[in-house]
Amino acid sequence: MAKEINETMNWKELTPGGTIYTAGNAENFNTGDWRVNKPIFKEDKCIQCLLCAPVCPDTSIPVKDGKRLEFDYDHCKGCAICAEVCPVDAIEMIPEGQDE
C-alpha cells in the first residue's frame, strides 16, 4: 500500500494508526508552516562559501553545482542557524508574514 498520504484524505483512506508504508517521503509533507521567523536569501551579498548549507538541521538549503539556491520554505523551521554562521550577512531573518 505504497501510496501518498495527504491532508485531503478522509479517515477511511488514511492508513491505520498513521503507519507509513513507503520510505523516504518526509519531503512530501509541508512542515515549515509553523515558522515564526523567515530567512531571506540576499543573493547579491552571497559569496557562495557554503557555510550555511551543512548547518541547516533540515536540509532546507539546496546546493546544486557548488552553489546554494533559494530556501526550501516547505521545510525550513526558521531556526536562524544559517543566518548566524553567514560571514557576509547574506541571510536576514524577518518575522513570517512581513514583506521582504
Place this chain on the structure above:
Amino acid sequence: MSIREKLSGNEAAATALRQMNPDVMAAFPITPSTEIPQYFSKYVSDGRVDTEFVPVESEHSAMSACIGSQAAGARTVTATSANGLALMVEELYIASSSRLPIILSVVNRALSGPININADHSDSMGARDAGWIQLYSEDNQEAYDNLIQAVRIGEHKDVQLPVMVCQDGFITSHAIENIKLEEDEDVKEFVGTYKAEEHLINKGNPIAMGPYDTADYYMEHKYQQNRAMENAKKVIEEVAAEFKEMTGREYGFFETYELEDADYALVLINSAAGTAKETIDKMRAEGKKVGLLKIRVFRPFNRDRLVELLKDVKYVAAMDRSETFSTSGGPVYHETAAALYPETTRPEIISYMYGLGGRDVTIESIESVFNDLMEIEETGEVGERYRYLSLRE
C-alpha cells in the same frame, strides 16, 4: 472435551497464556498478579512454550517491549496490577493508537494510596479510556475463557486493538476454584497463528509505525480507533459464538441473572457478581423481584444492549469499586446513567461505591442495597443518590 481442574485465577490466566503460546511475554512482577509471569516463566524453562520471556526493569519497560515486539509482528502478552498498570498508562495509548493487539492480563488491585494491595477497580478504570478493549471476569473460569477469546477479538482485521482481561485481586487471583480447561490442541487451533496485517520486520516492505501525527491527521486516526471499537462489538459476539461451540460456555456483553422480571437490579463487574447471585437466590426465595446485570465488556460499552436489558427495571443500583472523586458516582454509574438518559422511560438509578481496597462484599451488604431500592419505592424519595456501601459513619 473439557478437563476438570482446580486452579487459582492467576494460574488459570497463566494457563490460558501458555495454551495460546505467544511469541513474546515481557513482564515485571507486582502483587497480586506476580504469579502469572512466575508460572509462565516456568513454562518457558520447562520448554512447554516457544515464547521469548523478557524480564524487564519496570512496567513502563514491559509495555514498551510489548509494543516493539507486537509491532515487529509477534503475538505478545503481559500481566500487571495497580501501580504497575499506572506505570504502563502512557504506553497503553501508544499500543492502541498503533493498533497493536497486545494481550494484558490485569489483576485488579487498588491504585495506591494509601498503599493497599487488595481488590479494587481503580487501576483498570483509570485506564478505561486508553483505547483498549476491556473484558471483566467474575471468576477463574471467566479469566481463562476471556483471555482465550481476547486473542481472536484483538487480532481480528476489523479491530486490531489491544485487549485487557481483568479479574479481581486475591478474591479471584488467589482463590482456588473448580475450572474447566480446554485441551492445548483445541486452544491452539482456536487462537490460530498471528499474522499481522503490517509489521516492522519485513525486509521486502519497510514501513514506519507511530509517526508524528499533525492536527491535519490526528482526529481521523482517533475516529479510526473509535470505529475499530465499534467493529469489536460484532467480533466479540462472533468469537463468543465460536467459543461456545468449542466449550459450551456462553459469553456476551452482559450476563443477566434473574433480571427478566426484576423490579430491582444491580449493575456491577467482576467477583462481586458471585455474591450478588447468592443474595438474589436468597431474596428470590422470599418472593422479592431482584436481579443482576453483570458487565463483561466495559470497552466497548454496548449502550443499546444495556438499555434493552434494563428498560423494564424500576430501580437500579450501579455499583462502583473505584473512586473517581467526581462526587457523583463512578464509571459504572456514569456509563449506565448516560446510556439510559435518552430513553423516555428509564429506571431510577442510585450510585454505590463499594468494596474499595478490598472491603468485604457480603450477602448482607448486597441485600442492604436491594432493601434501599425498595425503600426508595415505598417512600417515593431518592434521598442521597451517591452512596458509600459498608462505610463506618
